[in-house]
Amino acid sequence: MAELEAIKQAVEKGRRKEVPGLVxxxxxxxxxxxxxxxxxxxxAMKEVGARFExxxxxxxxxxxxxxxxxxxxxxxxxxxEAKGGSQQKLGTVVVGTVFGDLxxxxxxxxxxxxxxxGFKVINIGENVxxxxxxxxxxxxxxxxxxxxxxLTTGDPHVAATIQAIKESDLGGKVKxxxxxxxxxxxxxxxQCGADGHAPDAVGAVRVIKNLLGLN
Amino acid sequence: MQTRxxxxxxxxxxxxxxxxxIIGERINPTGRKRLAAALQAGDxxxxxxxxxxxxxxxxxxxxxxxxxxxxxxKALMIEALAAVSEAVEVPLCIxxxxxxxxxxxxxxxxxxxxxxxxxGEEAKLKQVLPLVAQHKAAVVALTMDDRGIxxxxxxxxxxxxxxxxxxxxxxxxxxxxxxxPLAMSVAADDQAGRNSLLALAQVRQRFGVNQTIGASNxxxxxxxRPAINAIFLSLxxxxxxxxxxxxxxxxxxxxxxxxxxxxxGRDEYAMNYISAYREQFPDED
Numbered sequence: 001m002a003e004l005e006a007i008k009q010a011v012e013k014g015r016r017k018e019v020p021g022l023v024x025x026x027x028x029x030x031x032x033x034x035x036x037x038x039x040x041x042x043x044a045m046k047e048v049g050a051r052f053e054x055x056x057x058x059x060x061x062x063x064x065x066x067x068x069x070x071x072x073x074x075x076x077x078x079x080x081e082a083k084g085g086s087q088q089k090l091g092t093v094v095v096g097t098v099f100g101d102l103x104x105x106x107x108x109x110x111x112x113x114x115x116x117x118g119f120k121v122i123n124i125g126e127n128v129x130x131x132x133x134x135x136x137x138x139x140x141x142x143x144x145x146x147x148x149x150x151l152t153t154g155d156p157h158v159a160a161t162i163q164a165i166k167e168s169d170l171g172g173k174v175k176x177x178x179x180x181x182x183x184x185x186x187x188x189x190x191q192c193g194a195d196g197h198a199p200d201a202v203g204a205v206r207v208i209k210n211l212l213g214l215n
Numbered sequence: 216m217q218t219r220x221x222x223x224x225x226x227x228x229x230x231x232x233x234x235x236x237i238i239g240e241r242i243n244p245t246g247r248k249r250l251a252a253a254l255q256a257g258d259x260x261x262x263x264x265x266x267x268x269x270x271x272x273x274x275x276x277x278x279x280x281x282x283x284x285x286x287x288x289k290a291l292m293i294e295a296l297a298a299v300s301e302a303v304e305v306p307l308c309i310x311x312x313x314x315x316x317x318x319x320x321x322x323x324x325x326x327x328x329x330x331x332x333x334x335g336e337e338a339k340l341k342q343v344l345p346l347v348a349q350h351k352a353a354v355v356a357l358t359m360d361d362r363g364i365x366x367x368x369x370x371x372x373x374x375x376x377x378x379x380x381x382x383x384x385x386x387x388x389x390x391x392x393x394x395x396p397l398a399m400s401v402a403a404d405d406q407a408g409r410n411s412l413l414a415l416a417q418v419r420q421r422f423g424v425n426q427t428i429g430a431s432n433x434x435x436x437x438x439x440r441p442a443i444n445a446i447f448l449s450l451x452x453x454x455x456x457x458x459x460x461x462x463x464x465x466x467x468x469x470x471x472x473x474x475x476x477x478x479x480g481r482d483e484y485a486m487n488y489i490s491a492y493r494e495q496f497p498d499e500d
Contacts (some may be wrong), residue, residue, distance in 0.1 A: 059402035059436030100312065102364055105403045105435060126363060153244050153312055155284035181246065 003039050005030055007072065011044035014064030019072040033083070041069050056095075059105065060070040066112035074126040089120045091143040091212050094136045096128035097180075098157040102114045103150040106180055109201035110146060117205055130157070130164035137165065137174050144208050148180040158183060162192045175211045179204050216390045218353050218425045218458075220276065221326040222306040223345070227275050229393070229458045234476045234487060236458040237469070238308055238329075239274030240426065241265045242299065244283050245467050254291060259298035266302045271464035273491065277303065279320075280310035280330060289319040296320055308460075314342035321350040328352045331394065331460075334372040340381050347382070354382070354393040355427055358414065364397060367385030367402060371396050371414045372421065379422060393425045394418050394459065398447070402436030408447060412454045419455030427458045428473045430468075445471035452479070466495055 003026035010018045026036055048065040051057045093114055097107050104126050112123045124136045128147075137145050145165060149158050162176050177196040178188040188194040196211055198204035209215045218229040229236045230295050244251035253261040257383055266277055279293040279299055291313065299307060309320040310331035317330055318464045328350070333343040334357040347354040356378045358371035365371050375394050382392050396414035399407040411433070428451055434443035445467045448459055452475045463469050482488055 058438060059400070060405070064402070095498070102359070106402055108403070151312075152251060153282045153284055 001026065001029060002030060004031060008040040010043045011041055011065055011068045011072065012047055014061060014068045015062060017206050019068045020133070021181065022131060023072045023075045027079060028215045029146060032086075033079045036076060037073070041072060043116060044093035045069055045113065049113055049205065053148060053200070053202045059109070062109060066116050069116045080191075088118070089129045089162060090118045090209075090214055092120045092122065092140055092177070093144045093146055093208060094124060094133065095146045095148070096124040096136075096151075097126040097148045098154050098161060099129045100157055101149055101151050101154050102126045103174060103180070106150070106201055107148040110148070110179070110204050113201050113205045116215045117209075119208075120179045130161040133161050134161065134164050134168055134170065137170055138168075142174055143212055144175045144207070146177050146179065146204060149182045150180045151179065152182050154180075155187060158188065159192045162188075162194050166193060175208075177204065177207055185203065216423045216425065218390050218393060219327065219420070220306040220308075220329050220353055220405075221240055223325040224304040225306060227306050231423075231425070231455070231457055232481065234481045235452055235456070235472050236275045237273055238276040238278050238458055238460040238462045239266075239269030239272075240278050240429075240460045241269055241276060242295070243280040243310070245280070252472060254281055254283055254295075254411065255286055256289075257294070259294060262295055263298050263302035266299045269463055270303045270305055273469060274305065274463045276306050276308055276329065276458070278308040278310050278460055280331075282311060282313075282316075283473065288313060288316045292316050292320045293323050296324060300325070310478065313404075314346065317343060318346050321346055324350075329393065330354040332357050333378065334358070335377055337361060340378065344382055344385050344387065347391070348385040348387050353393060354387070355393045355395050355418070357395045358397055363401050364399065366399065366410060368410055370411045370416060372417055375418055375422065377425070389422065389424060393408055393427050394422070395427045395429070398428050398430055398433045398451075400432055400435040400437075401443075402434075408433055408450075412450055413453055415454040416457055425457040427460050429460055431461070440469040441465060444468055448472055449475040450456055452476075470495075 007022045010022055052062045095111055111121050111123045122136055122140045133145055149162055158178055165176050175195040178194050180197045186195040188197040196207040198207045218233045220227050244254055279295050281295050307483040308331050309317055311317050330347050330352050332355040333339050358374040360374050379392055401408045430444050430448050433442035433447045449471045461468055473491050476482045477485055477488045
């Protein structure tokens, strides 16, 4: 169906004003809403992520592509709900920037990429103390907690957050991953006992899928 | 309004309507692996080399930040301040997220330092401003608070006003507070540059104080970052920036500041611009 390819193209290019109309046209032509998401929108965002990782496109292009997908999802959501099932989620991820750090761009990109990959995401913001990570993970029955750290002075907070989760009732149940310019794999995994590490948002989606056995 | 900062040997005056004062940013381990490793090892040679390079490139003040995890930041700060003061004569800006490190630095510093930084968070106001008052130092004040970094202009103004009020209660004069209205990435928010420029202009209009800004945030996530940083700095100076914390060894950035000063009538006979050109391109005529 030509409409479906057009949706994929429009999401990739971030044409957020066109996507809702294309999605509606595809639905009118009899396309399955779940298939639009799984076979066209998610692959489009995967492609966008790969191009971002290869430094072929820039931050705003990735953000606008995610917005384009969201605009399409807004059309699909009521259709899916009317069919009696909400959209299947791959898992729940709590995401925040560690205590003492206000950087939000990488963390917000991860939120966009996870949402457009089909995860439920709880964004708990920046400057987040360990107990708030723990609380959010418990309240939302999270599968994964992801923390971002950009400052060289953030390491003690990364360590404290990982420790707080590992030593709590959630220890062993919730996977913990770290990323951001300040954190190395050696520090996060070998020293602090995180379950995974990724240098950026796109890498983090891959790591989270691996940890949950989704790849 | 004039902000005066000094070392044992030099005095620097920051003021509107005069040439921009560059505060050199390179003595900071964030994102600089070699410097971080040197600091970790207690090796001050690289710190001293960075100090000399920046002063040669035109920095009038140097920022000193030694924040690395797993090291005694207090001891490192004392050592780094001594090492930099030995290498160059310019006044220094003592930069740490930890009040106890600022205190230790101020204790040893000879002269009137610039402290980097306070902001509108209750804890910061309570811990940092008394240190500034006690040592009769000057201080950089970031327009953010316990609610985070505001993206709008009005909240930044409101925070600036609150910090200036708290400072004045402790006897810190208006001219010793340098406001930083914060630059955010235009890749994440395409109104971020405009909002920073508006904040600069309104802070200048309402309070008349000197202002700094960490410009390089503005270009994060986009191609040709030095060009964006340079043009942003130029616009920022027009709107009230008087002492950017930046890298004077980056020619594109330095050139933008020199040309902005020249075009605003702050470089007599274009001498600063011409001599910087000669230093940058010694073989041309």
